[in-house]
Amino acid sequence: MNLVKLAKQQIQDVVQNAIKNCIDKGIFELDSIPEIMIEKPKEKSHGDFATNIAMELTRKFKKNPREIAQNILDCIDLSGTFIEKVEVAGPGFINFFFRNDWLYKVVEVILSEGNNYGKVNVGNGKKVMVEFVSANPTGPMHMGNARGGALGDCLANLLKWAGYNVTKEFYVNDAGNQIEKFGQSLEIRYRQLKGENIELPEDCYHGEDIIERVREYLNEYGDDLENLSSDERRKKLVEFALKRNISLMKEHLKKYGIEYDVWFHESSLYESGEVFETIEDLKSRGYTYEKDGALWFAASKIDGNLKDEVLIRANGIPTYFAADIAYHRNKFEKRGFDIVIDIWGADHHGHVARMKAAMKALGIDPERLIVILMQLVRLVRGKEVVRMSKRTGKAITLIDLIDEIGKDAARFMFNTKSADTHIEIDLDLVTQQTLDNPVFYVQYAHARTCGIIRALSEEGIVLDRGRIKLNLLQQEEEFELLKKLLELPEEIEIAARNFDVSRVTKYLLDLSAIFHSFYNACKVKNENEDLMFTRLALVECVRIVIKNMLDLLGVEAPERM
Known part of the structure; x- marks a missing residue:
């Protein structure tokens, strides 16, 4: 149950009825009542x-x-609502004050709904795909993939909470030019390891992982590549290295708390003929033309500000853009997703309009494609920017970050700001067990609720719903806690509509702060047993809500710290 939405609905109903009463009495002359906007005042x-x-x-x-506001007030009927009083303020605002039993009701709702509290139905079962990370399988995942992983996985979880039917997908780029370069790099490293004096071209892959894959192949298969042609050798090395790299990606992502529903291979689009099928579709719709021996997509036909893009090169090989169009067509037309969400790095900004134009050219509503562009991550230690891993002395990878700060800190911190905002993570801060560390702050709040419940249980005091007397909650800290608890479903709804998980982390930090204040001001165990059981119920509600939201974020909710 969304108590905030219920309250807003009651306000809309009483205001609409009051305006109708004003019309019936001849005070107002109106053909229709405008939309009634409701907001939360900044001042309590x-x-x-x-x-x-x-x-x-x-x-x-x-x-x-x-x-006008006074006219409405004179005609208002509050019967059957949680509204206690209404006032006219300032230039004509109408302020609504709710009775305490509206706040108290949240305890009953949370205890009843338990680990489902906070779930809403914005999505109505619509099929949504969230495609994220999709790192190039030719090397290890980097810092951008780390942020993309946290953003994508948590967004998918949020959308599930909001009533969408969600699929998480990783797009494996195992075709095209980068795989050709991958094969060339592997083969040259193989020949070098076999003693040949041969240089690795500048545009090849120079990472140590390339040498590592070749060594692994030699350890496993010995000299079976020696008498093969260059093409055959590359094919075997690529097949082996891709399998090993993808296996490592799955292992590292699982350590990060991410498991995909689908691993979709780019190569399957060629094997099924969908790349050329998609190009033929664009041709038939009049969105292609030939120039300089190549086939072009006429993006400028859709949007005069866009440049046309090559689909098939003069050598007959489709571009990555052509495969990407086919992939998105597959998502919408072949697999029937209502909404497709891509999480890309900010450097893909120019690709967004081109892809939306391609969807429009195929007869797919481009508004169904949501692209979230994420900004860069900066790691600091103290005041120094950190670029190298302490373990390897090279650029920090996803697994380096998890090893250093843990998945909980990474997943939480990457979601403390919206994707379109640059983010800075202090490696020292997020590994400290102090209340200055945002992750620890929230986890400690959960552990504190568990500690209270555990300590009372050890004395034989367990929650008895029959002893709950909510009208005993009268302190400001208790009211603040109740207000924050009832905001959760509304926060989930807003976050889902805006595809913004940072609202969840902000909510958790705010709730934890209010709970810590309550803990310091309000003793749970006291001589008034009814008050004790009532406060114990309130603590249990906080525990449930923090646990629910940490679960959504894929962050542990420890019971002891």
Whole structure:
């Protein structure tokens, strides 16, 4: 149950009915009632919610908005609602104050819904694919993949909470030019290891992992490549190295808390003929032309600001762009996803409009393709920027980061800001067991709730719902906690609509802060047993909510710290 939505609905209903009463009494002359916008006032003294409907109606009546607001107030009926009182404030705002039993109801709801509390149904079962990381399988995953992994996995979890039917997918780029370079790099390293004096070209892959894959092959298969042609040798090395690299990716991602529903291979688009099928589709719709021996996509036909792109090179080989169009067509048309979400690095900014144009050319609504561009990550230790791994002395990879700070810190911190914001992570801070560390701060709040429940249980005191007397909760810290708890479903809904998991981490930090204040101000164990059981119920609600949200983030919720 979304108590905030229920409250807003009650306000809309009483205001609409009040305006209708004003119309019936001849106070207002209106053909239709405009949309009633409801917001949460910044100042607590201004109530729980407010509407500016009187200012909106001023344009129609040419009257003072305070007078209009008072007219509405005079015709308002609050019976059957949680609303305690209504006031006119400022230039004509109408402020609504809710009774405490609205706040108290959240305890009943959370204890009833348990690990489902916070779930909403924004998605109505729509099929959504979230494609993320999709790192080039020719080498180890880097820092951008680390952020993309946390963003994508947590977003997929958030959308599931919001009622979508979600599929997590990794797109394996195992075809095209980068695989040709991969094969060339492997073969040259093989020949070098066999004693040949041969240079590795500058545009090949120079990472130590290439040499490592070749050594692994030699250890496993010996000299079976020696008498093969260059093409055959490359094919075998690529097949072996890709399998090993993808296996390592799965292993590292699992350590990061990520398991995909689908690993989709680019090569399958060629094997099934979908790349050329997609190109033929574009041809038939009049969005291709030939120039300089190549086949081009006429992106400028869709948007005059876009440049046309090559689909098939003069040598007859399709471009990566052609395969990417086929892949997105496969998502929408072949597999029937209603919404497709791609998480890309900010350097792919120019590719977004081209891909949306390609979808439009294929008759697919481009609004169904959501591209989230993530900004760069900066790691610091103290005041120094960190670029190299302590373990290897080379650029920090995904697994280096997990080994250094752990998956919990990485997943939480990468979601503390929206994807379009640069993020800085202090490696020293996020490994400290202090309340300055945001991850520790939230986990400690959960452990503290468990500690309270455990300590009372050891004395034979367990939650008895029959002893809960919610009207005993009267302190400011208790009210603040109740208000924060009932906000969760609304926060999940807003976060899902905006594809923004950072709202969840912010909510957790705010809730933890309020709980720590409650802990210091309100003793759970006290002489008034009814109050003790009631506060114990409140602590249990906090435990449930923090656990639910940490589960959504894929972060551990420790019971002891």
